[in-house]
Amino acid sequence: MTQPTRAHLNLLILLAVMALVPMAAAQEPAGPADMDLAVHTELVRTWPLPSGTSGFSAVVDHSVDGTTLLMMGRGAEETEECVIALSTPAEARSYTLRYDHSPTRCFAATAHPDGGFFVRGEVTSRTSRPGGFTLRADADGGLLWVVEDEELVDSSFQGDYGGPLPGLYYAPELDLLLGLTLGVRRLPGSDVLVTQAHVIQASVGDLRVTAKTFGGATPDFIVDATARDTDFLLHTHHGLTGATRFFSYDGSALPSPVSPGGLDWEVRELPSAPTFHRDAGTFLLWTDADPARSRAGIVAFDGPDLLPWSETFDGPGEPDRLWSSRDLLALRYRDDDLFYTVRFIDPATGEPLGLFTWSEITDASLVDFLRLSDGSLGVLAADGPSNQVGEFRLELLPASEVPEPQDPDDGSDDTDDPDDGGCSATGSPSPSTSLLLLIAIGLLLSPRHRV
Numbered sequence: 400m401t402q403p404t405r406a407h408l409n410l411l412i413l414l415a416v417m418a419l420v421p422m423a424a425a426q427e428p429a430g431p432a433d434m435d436l437a438v439h440t441e442l443v444r445t446w447p448l449p450s451g452t453s454g455f456s457a458v459v460d461h462s463v464d465g466t467t468l469l470m471m472g473r474g475a476e477e478t479e480e481c482v483i484a485l486s487t488p489a490e491a492r493s494y495t496l497r498y499d500h501s502p503t504r505c506f507a508a509t510a511h512p513d514g515g516f517f518v519r520g521e522v523t524s525r526t527s528r529p530g531g532f533t534l535r536a537d538a539d540g541g542l543l544w545v546v547e548d549e550e551l552v553d554s555s556f557q558g559d560y561g562g563p564l565p566g567l568y569y570a571p572e573l574d575l576l577l578g579l580t581l582g583v584r585r586l587p588g589s590d591v592l593v594t595q596a597h598v599i600q601a602s603v604g605d606l607r608v609t610a611k612t613f614g615g616a617t618p619d620f621i622v623d624a625t626a627r628d629t630d631f632l633l634h635t636h637h638g639l640t641g642a643t644r645f646f647s648y649d650g651s652a653l654p655s656p657v658s659p660g661g662l663d664w665e666v667r668e669l670p671s672a673p674t675f676h677r678d679a680g681t682f683l684l685w686t687d688a689d690p691a692r693s694r695a696g697i698v699a700f701d702g703p704d705l706l707p708w709s710e711t712f713d714g715p716g717e718p719d720r721l722w723s724s725r726d727l728l729a730l731r732y733r734d735d736d737l738f739y740t741v742r743f744i745d746p747a748t749g750e751p752l753g754l755f756t757w758s759e760i761t762d763a764s765l766v767d768f769l770r771l772s773d774g775s776l777g778v779l780a781a782d783g784p785s786n787q788v789g790e791f792r793l794e795l796l797p798a799s800e801v802p803e804p805q806d807p808d809d810g811s812d813d814t815d816d817p818d819d820g821g822c823s824a825t826g827s828p829s830p831s832t833s834l835l836l837l838i839a840i841g842l843l844l845s846p847r848h849r850v
Contacts, residue, residue: 436753437798438743438760440778440791443771446491447787449473452482454766454781454788462569462626463510465772467779467790470508470518481505481520486790487538488772494540498522498532507567507578509626514538517601519567519578531563533578533599544604546597551580555610557593557618558582564594568626569601575650576601577631579621582610594621596633598650613646613654614638623672625681627701632657632673632681643668643688659683660698660709674723678774679746680705682728684721692717697730699749710749715740722767725774727752727795743795752795761791768793 448454448469457469469484473495481496481503497503499522507519515537522530531548552560561581568577575598582593595618598608612618617638625632630649637644642665648654658664659681667685675681680702686692695718696711712718716734728744741760743752757765763780771777771792778791 435798436743436795437801438753438755439794439796439801440761441794443777443790443792444491445782445787445789446484446486447785448484449482449493449495450786452484453783453786454779455764455783457484457766458508458565459767459769459779460509461767461769461779463512464770464774466510466512467769468508468510468516469788470505472504474502477502477524479504479523481508481518483508483516483518484788485510485516487514492538492540494536496520498534498545501525506563506565509567509569511535511569511601512571515543517567517569517576519563519565521563529560529562531580533567533576533597535576535601535604546599546604546606548580550606551595551597551609553609556582557595557610557612558584558591561592566623568624568631570626570628570631570649572628573630573650574601575599575607575631577624577626577648577650579624592620593618596621596624596648607650611648613648614644619644622669625673625675627675627681628677632675634669634673640665659700660707662698662709670718671720674721676723676725676746676770676774678703678725679723682721682723682746684718684730686718697721697728697744697749699746702746705747708749710744712742712744712751714742715754722776724768724770724776727776727793729768729776760793763789763791 451473452471454469457471460468465488467486471482472479473482474480479502483494485492496518498520501522502524503520504523505518505520508516510516515535517535519533529548529552532545534545535543537543559582561583564579564581566579577596577598580595580597582595584591584593593612596611597606599605600607613621613633613635614637619635619638622634622636624634630647633646633648635644635646644664645657645659646654647657666688668688669683670686671684673681673683680699683698686695694711696709698709699705700707714732716732718730719733720731722729723746728746730742730744732740739757740754741757742754745752761778761780763782765778766781767779769777769779769790776793778793779788780791781788
């Protein structure tokens with residue numbers, strides 16, 4: 400029997416590899432590749448948090464450009480109180496809230512563009528009547544108005560009162576504030592949870608709408624909402640099927656169903672709330688509804704100069720959060736070991752710009768992304784030992800243009816000094832399937848020398 404020559408073996412290997420190429424090409428495209436850019440961050444300022452609180456456990460609101468609000472709890476049971484830390488371009492201040500001089504828990508808070516803030520909270524010691532409330536405070540911490548949940552539980556409220564829910568949303572051009580409350584329908588053999596919205600005229604504290612549900616006779620479950628300039632975009636789950644749905648609501652009687660991107664939302668779900676920036680548009684992060692969450696993508700729409708787009712993205716883990724700003728989107732992935740990676744994306748086109756680990760973005764402990772005064776994306780980081788938080792300006796630059804990191808100061812001042820501190824890292828795109836196949840062909844067909 401004739402022994403195969405090296406040329407025969409090389410030909411067989413080549414044919415075997417070529418047979419794999421159509422299979423790889425038939426797979427769903429991975430989306431555009433990331434650009435080879437670098438992250439550069441500069442410290443804007445630091446500010447201390449009140450004793451007994453931690454930036455790592457804070458709920459962060461960055462709905463107003465240049466303003467960062469951290470909502471935290473402090474104490475337990477009889478001493479429980481809500482702490483609001485508010486950083487504006489002018490100053491950073493903190494406020495302690497014990498409503499009605501009683502133990503108080505906060506569920507949501509959001510800043511007002513003209514200063515001050517709104518809070519959705521609850522007096523935890525009340526048992527005989529609803530303990531929830533919605534209030535507005537000015538920049539000095541003075542109470543401007545309060546609407547107690549007793550006003551919400553009227554004849555139209557569905558079910559027994561179940562308390563306030565997280566989420567508080569302010570639409571500035573409408574001057575309307577939307578909050579959420581839980582109702583519990585007692586049915587034979589089971590209880591049904593009903594989420595209901597209330598709307599307040601924010602300038603004066605007048606209750607405009609209460610016990611508002613969405614979706615028909617079997618109300619949808621309101622997951623969350625996004626306040627835009629002239630409406631609220633509500634993200635719900637169908638009351639019977641659990642399918643993802645959306646409504647546009649401006650405080651009038653009739654909400655309008657919407658279908659962002661014209662996609663089939665019955666097979667998709669949102670791992671995080673929709674995000675909106677008035678200069679960029681509305682952005683939805685979605686994954687497949689199947690347990691594997693095999694695909695993930697972003698839909699962009701309703702921007703002032705935005706041509707709507709929809710892109711899918713592969714990543715090093717499960718996508719779980721999306722942030723938006725005037726100039727960047729930040730898409731976070733989480734793997735099984737709770738290791739986080741962030742992909743930055745151009746909000747105008749959907750073009751991926753770079754993929755970075757959290758430690759490559761800043762040497763500090765990253766807490767959240769925020770929006771600076773010019774609407775650009777920034778970073779909020781915390782230092783546990785000093786109990787301070789720092790705000791950083793973030794830029795994506797060609798690697799050759801990134802300046803050398805500067806030695807940070809002691810972080811004790813509260814000034815806007817863009818030269819304080821710095822951190823840089825370069826993100827690299829992954830090689831494509833076709834490139835890997837070409838490398839494999841080259842290796843397999845290269846001559847082997849006998850030793």
